[in-house]
Amino acid sequence: MSSFQDARTLPRDTVLSPDLAIVGGGPAGISLALALAESGQNILLLESGGRTFEADVQKLYEGSQTGVPYIALDGGRLRYLGGSTNHWGGWTRPLDKIDFENRKGMPYFGWPFRRDAIEPYFARAQSLIEAGPWIYDEADNVISGNGPLLRLGPGGIYTSWFQFSRTRDNNLPTHFGDRYQADLIKAARITPLLNANVTAIRLSPDAGRVTQLDVATLSGNRLTVKPRYTVLAAGAIENARLMLASNDVTTAGVGNGNDLVGRFFADHPIPRNVATLVLFDEGISPLYFNNVALPDGAVMRAVLSPRQEFMRAHGVAGSLTTVENEAKLDAFATAAVVTTAQALGVDASHAKAYSLGCGMEMAPDPDRRLTLRTERDALGMPRLNLHMTISDDDFTLFRQTLTELGRQLLAAKSGMLHISYNRRDEWLEAMDWGNHHLGTTRMHGDPKQGVVDANSKVHGIGNLYVAGSSVFPTYGSSNPTLNLVALTLRLADHLKKVMA
Amino acid sequence: MTRRGVLAGLAAVLALAGGAAWKFRLFAKHYPSTPYDDLLDQITDREPAIVFGQAARNSLPGAAQLAAELRRDRRSLGERAAAEPGEAQIAEVAGWVVPQSVARYAALAAQA
Known part of the structure; x- marks a missing residue:
């Protein structure tokens, strides 16, 4: 049995020498620590925050932005135990084969x-x-029993399914910090260290190994960690920041010999009201509208x-x-629906319309x-600037998908589709984001x-690894949490072998 | 005259009247005659088609050429509209994804 320790209360200049230091107590860091709990290795889990939200800790995330408007860098993530699972929506879906x-x-x-x-790690x-x-x-x-699925003609679009992290008494889904803190304490070889901010990764003179991590607290304490192995699991933004800022041995930063750290940042654009779905003669099944709980505990949405x-x-x-809300049709839209339905020989006098959302x-x-x-x-760490972009091709390709959906509705004579946006400025005006930070330490x-x-493993550095969605080289459209946890469990198996 | 005879006669008169109404389209909407009525008569309700067609007409040829093109395909509007989505013959009109012929007939209605 271990217990949570607080970096603010350890003696100044304490040196800790775990087998493995995990930087970040979010879903990746906690999953990794728990997966290695019985490996015989001593694990130090370094979490910047405490067990609850604190504004001065969150302020460490502040940064600036250029390019396409995007969520503030301290707005889309949370810096305390459990990380951004403390505000996630619980949507889960595995990446598809094509995503790889x-x-x-x-x-x-x-x-x-x-x-x-x-x-093998998905289960x-x-x-x-x-x-x-x-x-x-x-x-x-x-x-069964929730109404028929949307009738579509043959083609490229199909009904697929999300599941959801379990809700409890209408509370939000699994918060990794709350949910697994007892397991972390119970594990004899895991030491969770709170309020411990890693401010530098120190490399050997040949830059081939991590020799130590500098740790600081907002109260002014300083510690040193000398791990055999290190895993960065602080999220796609902080992983990159820490690597770029650790530039005393290699001036471009740790693992950045090819100027790739921090590049390829991505998120899932979720523009609102991307289209209007009209169904000629039937309402849509609630499976598309609401999360439906099955008797076996699964919560599904089409x-x-x-x-x-x-x-x-x-x-x-x-x-x-996604199908979002019922919508009203104006006079022109009604003319479009009546004209098309009559040409198809179907009755649209009871047609219903729905606004659609999406994750791209x-x-x-x-x-x-x-x-x-x-x-x-x-803490003296350089702040970040995010230069955000989104290409016209991203919109054009998604538009092709919507057009195909419209075509299949017509082919089935079940309904039709109106695509809301055509110009870049229209897409951008409707833009929101998934807060899924991806890609800044891409895998290749x-x-x-x-x-x-x-x-x-970071190329060229023998004992430094990265966990979480910052390694995703291609992003898919599925929400990342399930996938990053599966990938982390795979990393755990690898570490068991190399650390043995 | 028996009651049965009166009812039978009444039924016959009503049937004849209904048939005449259908034959001579007494209750159908009537529009000014155009050179394209062979095509436009296939549109069940022309007013909404005219409204929708206003948005389609700018990207399509003028009425005479459009009508000539539509006449080349001997299928009816209904047959074409049903077949075209499966043949990837679709158009986008002011964001609405529709069978190509729906856009073209509506554009013709707006120009006629």
């Missing part, structure tokens, strides 16, 4: 392995996020996705289109990046194209 593929004509797409490599990841039994796209065979064959054939990126996949872009500023935070087998290798 190198895709013709789509630069930078692809992982260094296929989905098979993380499939445990699903259990950790408490999303119930693994159902997802088998739901068509499981769910969405509309492009099939992998369609994505390959048309060079389309991933997306998940962005194409990787090296210019969408984090860089250090001269301004520093309360070639050090010139990625920061970490296929085992999540």
Whole structure:
């Protein structure tokens, strides 16, 4: 049995020498620590915050932005035990096979392995996020009594399924800090250290190994950690910041010999009201509208996705289109519906309309990046600037998916679709974001194209790894938590071997 | 005259009247004659088609050419509208994804 320790109360200049230091107590860090709890290694879990939100800790996240408007850097993530699971929505879905593929004509797409490599870890990841039994796209065979699925003609779009992290008495889904703090305490070889901010990664003179981590507290205490192995699990923004700012041995920063750290930042754009779905003669099943709880504990919601064959054939990126609210049709829209329905020979006198939302996949872009500023935070760490971009192609490709959905509705004579936006400024005006930070330490087998290798080890550094969605080289459209936890469990298996 | 005879006669008169109304489209909406009525008569309700067609007409040829093109396909509007989504023959009119022929007939209605 260990217990939570507080870095503010340890004697100044304490030196800790764990086998493994995990930087960050979010879903990746906690999953990794728990997966290695019985490995015989001593694990130090360094969390910047405490067990609850504190404004002065959160302020350490502040930064600036250029380019396309984006959520403030201290607005979309949380810096205390459990990390951003403290405000996540619980949407879960595994990445698809195509998300791992190198895709013709789509630069930078692809992982260094296929989905098979993380499939063995999905079941445990699903259990950790408490999303119930693994159902997802088998739901068509499981769910009945909630009305028929949307009738679509043959084509590239199909009804796919999200599951949700379990809710408790209408509370938000699994918060990793609350949910697993007892397990962390119970594990004899895990030492969770709160209020411990890693401010520098120190490398050996040849830059081949991490020799120590500098740790500071907002109260002014200073500690040193000398781990055999280190895993950065502080999120895609902080992982990059820490690596870039640790530039005493290699001036470009740790693992940044090829100027890749901080590049390829991504999120899931979720523009609002992207389309209006009109159904001629039937309302839509509540499965598309609400989260539906099944007797076995799974909570499901139907969405509309492009099939992998369609994505390959048309060079389309991933997306998940959701049915949001009932909508009203104006006179012109009514004219469009009446004219089309009459031509198709169907009665639209009871037609219903719904607004659609979506989560889009962005194409990787090296210019969408984090860089250090001269301004520093309360711990002396340089603050970040995020240069945000989104290409016109991202909108164009998603529009193709919506057009295909419209075509299939017509083919089935079940309804029709209005696409809301055409111009870039219209898309941007409707833009919101998923707060899914991705890609800044991307994974690739070639050090010139990625920061970490296929085992999540930083290229060229023998004992430094990165966990979490910052290693995602291609993002898919699925929410990242389930996938990053599965990937972290795979890393845990790798570390068991190399640390033994 | 028996009661049964009166009812039968009444039914026959009503049937004849209904048939005449159908035959001569007594209750159908009537529009000014145009050179394109062979096409436009396939539109069930022309007013909404005219409204919708206003948005479609700018990206399509003028009425005479459009009508000539539509006449080349011997299928009816209904047949074409049903078939075109499966043939990927679709158009986008002010954001609405519709069968190509729906856009073209509506544009013709707006110009006629």
